[in-house]
Amino acid sequence: MVKVDLNEAVEHCIREPGHPRTVCYRMERRKGKKIAKVAIERKLLEWNYHMLRRKITFYEMKKMANRRGELVMLSGYKGH
Numbered sequence: 001m002v003k004v005d006l007n008e009a010v011e012h013c014i015r016e017p018g019h020p021r022t023v024c025y026r027m028e029r030r031k032g033k034k035i036a037k038v039a040i041e042r043k044l045l046e047w048n049y050h051m052l053r054r055k056i057t058f059y060e061m062k063k064m065a066n067r068r069g070e071l072v073m074l075s076g077y078k079g080h
Contacts (some may be wrong), residue, residue, distance in 0.1 A: 006041040006044060007037070010024075010037050010040045018062060020043065023039075024036050024037070
């Protein structure tokens with residue numbers, strides 16, 4: 001069940017311009033489409049964990065991510 005939901009979320013993220021789409025296309029060229037989708041699913045799970053832990057929205061999370069998808073602390077952020 002979770003796998004199906006993640007797959008649908010990845011499909012949505014790939015359609016929308018932004019960081020997940022860029023990462024997926026870059027990885028598709030190097031590793032293939034299936035591996036790229038699994039990597040994006042994993043990245044979304046990581047983002048979900050951090051969103052729940054910090055109580056922030058997906059759009060706030062997108063602002064905090066750098067080009068590689070790693071979290072970047074914004075100035076003035078007082079979280080764990």
